[in-house]
Amino acid sequence: MSGSPAHPLLLIATPDGWLDLARRSTGTLVIDHANCEKKAASTALALMFAYAEDLELTARMSRLAREELRHYEQVIKLMRRLRIEPQRLAPGRYAERLRRLVAKSEPAREVDLMVCGAFIEARSCERFAALAPLIGGALGELFAGLHAAEARHFAMYLELAQRAARRAGIDVDARVAEFAQLEAELISSPDDTFRFHSGAPG
Numbered sequence: 001m002s003g004s005p006a007h008p009l010l011l012i013a014t015p016d017g018w019l020d021l022a023r024r025s026t027g028t029l030v031i032d033h034a035n036c037e038k039k040a041a042s043t044a045l046a047l048m049f050a051y052a053e054d055l056e057l058t059a060r061m062s063r064l065a066r067e068e069l070r071h072y073e074q075v076i077k078l079m080r081r082l083r084i085e086p087q088r089l090a091p092g093r094y095a096e097r098l099r100r101l102v103a104k105s106e107p108a109r110e111v112d113l114m115v116c117g118a119f120i121e122a123r124s125c126e127r128f129a130a131l132a133p134l135i136g137g138a139l140g141e142l143f144a145g146l147h148a149a150e151a152r153h154f155a156m157y158l159e160l161a162q163r164a165a166r167r168a169g170i171d172v173d174a175r176v177a178e179f180a181q182l183e184a185e186l187i188s189s190p191d192d193t194f195r196f197h198s199g200a201p202g
Contacts, residue, residue: 092195114161
């Protein structure tokens with residue numbers, strides 16, 4: 001491992017093996033990151049529809065969706081500059097496995113969706129910080145610039161999780177601990193598919 005995690009929500013740091021593979025697989029890394037930005041915008045829009053009566057949440061998600069799409073446009077611009085050809089990539093296991101832990105019924109579901117979002121953003125934040133100096137160049141500059149945004153997004157999702165938990169009388173710390181354990185397992189265990197959020201190389 002690359003030492004202690006560089007993010008307070010995460011139990012483990014990204015494995016050195018993943019960082020080495022990322023440095024050698026920048027094309028796939030950038031393409032999948034573009035997909036991640038689109039998915040993040042889509043998730044924000046879905047939450048706006050799911051919790052339409054919550055005007056504070058929908059306002060935050062509206063701003064988040066716009067920002068994620070701007071990030072997508074930045075990545076596409078860089079892909080053209082670096083002459084990285086777009087291609088379809090099957091999604092990795094990370095987000096899908098985290099979402100299996102999300103409760104099926106309300107009000108616990110809202111809490112879990114926000115906690116899940118916080119972990120995805122936190123891992124992105126940690127990886128941007130690790131990748132920026134390692135890769136360098138235009139891609140490193142982009143990742144360094146996105147690091148601060150992911151930190152804000154993580155904090156927003158966690159705040160919304162705490163807010164929903166207070167309303168519902170749910171122990172959010174217990175849910176965070178469960179997601180943290182699963183997230184650490186996904187990051188540290190062998191993963192045959194290299195993606196921006198994949199685990200240790202299989």
